[in-house]
Amino acid sequence: MEVVVREYEAERDLAGAEAVDRMCDVGPSGAVTLFTDLLGDPVCRVRHSPYFLMLVAETAGPEKEIVGLIRGCVKTVTCDKKTPRSSSSAAAPVYTKAAYILGLRVSPNQRRMGIGLKLVEQMEKWFRSKGVEYAYMATDKDNEASRCLFIGRCGYSKFRTPSILVQPVFAHCLPISRAVAVVSLTADEAEGLYRGRFCTTEFFPRDIDAVLRNPLTLGTFVALPAGVHWPGIGRFLADPPESWALLSVWDSKSLFRLELRGAPLLWRGLAWTSRAVDRALPWLRIPSVPNLFRPFGGYFLYGLGGEGPAAAKLLRALCRHAHNMARAGGCGVVATEVSAGEPLVAGIPHWKMLSFAEDLWCIKRLAEDYSDGAVGDWTRSPPGGSIFVDPREV
Known part of the structure; x- marks a missing residue:
């Protein structure tokens, strides 16, 4: 041909x-x-x-x-x-x-x-x-x-x-510990933090400013221990707290939708049952599985990082914050991709059955x-x- x-x-x-x-x-x-x-x-x-x-x-x-x-x-x-x-x-x-x-x-x-x-x-x-x-x-x-x-x-x-980690978006907001404060950064602050702390990370884009200022970036957030206030980007870079975490949220839902095909009837039945029980008994706050067998959208988490002994715990709080944003945005999943050796992977909630380990x-x-x-x-x-x-x- x-x-x-x-x-x-x-x-x-x-x-x-x-x-x-x-x-x-x-x-x-x-x-x-x-x-x-x-x-x-x-x-x-x-x-x-x-x-x-x-x-x-x-x-x-x-x-x-x-x-x-x-x-x-x-x-x-x-x-x-x-x-x-x-x-x-x-x-x-x-x-x-x-x-x-x-x-x-x-x-x-x-x-x-x-x-x-x-x-x-x-x-x-x-x-x-x-x-x-x-x-x-x-x-x-x-x-x-x-x-x-x-x-x-x-x-x-x-x-x-790398590993693709996917978390379904549940019908209920996920609680965030009162021991954690989530701070929303401006685009200038986010750029300063990424360039100051992550510019030597493999595949870091030199035009990170264009990524952060793109309308599809819904925000960049820092998690700090409760009681620690955001001092501004200059003072933060000069003297950061003992532990902190960072991530940004990208609106993939506005670009494309996904759909799982060929799933066994058992998977479909279990997902449907979880949603039915959640609707009947909402006070139990069951982590019901959204309908991923019809078109759904998602948010992508990028620029994940942090430092200190509590960094993984703080990152988990940020992932919960992003989950709640995705719930308000009508998404079916929140996803990210990290290195196989990512030190903070323990702080990224995900379901193995929806993720790709390699x-x-x-x-x-x-x-x-x-x-x-x-x-x-x-x-x-x-x-x-x-x-x-x-x-x-x-």
Whole structure:
């Protein structure tokens, strides 16, 4: 089959692109899969990045048909850090230009024909034209077709295995301990805190200001022990309290909706029963399972972090605060993604049956040097304790 790969054009390609997306659930064949409804905007998952592109694969000839598509975005992120000679100075981030591939889809009837490979190669060509040094992508560790394409044919290598943690949004607000004070930061305060404390975290976006000021960021919050007052960003950075925690909330619900398909009848029955009992006996405050078998939205938590012996406890309070925000916003879930070695993971409530313990990130080097000097090959670097997951790529 002769296929032409070209840039997506909304007016002529919308219906065809949506048709391909609808045919491609995410998940292993024969198991529960996750369907994504992009609400009429196939580019929504990359639109908020500094540079983005969507390509479509179209059959040649008079009866043209879109049979594949791919999305990509480019940004500058932290890949390493420079340790200062003086112990009194803080480490400085080393930035690189990185590109992210997501949403690769090929129509089921046209698979194993090289269409996916052609889409990836054309996207990488665009990446190189933007000066990208590294390209990376994420896939389910059990997605054999994706692994064979990217690792086997495109030269990508396994890089990181973060965890996707998902918590259902219950019908009731979750209580927050009176021993914790939740403070809402301004965008300027949030930027100062992230740059001051997290700029050397792997994948930290250099344009964090654009992320925090995006209308989809619903707020950045700090949790402090009760009785400790927010002193302002300058004094906080100079003399932080013994323990504190931080996170930001991103409104994914306005971009896309999700739906679980192929779930066993037992799962559906248990979820329905939990909701029925909760409606009949609301005073018991049973953690009922929302209906995830119909389209639902969610909030994504990003920039999670903190310091001190009580940081995990304070982060748990922030996650409860975000849950209550999601409940008011009509969401079905609250989700986040963290490094496999995240030290504060104990403070992130989640349900194992809805989460993914091991997502797979793969990376490929497209250029020889980092943008600010040759400091090594990022693809060979060991994982750190934390990663910064950009909500614009969720």
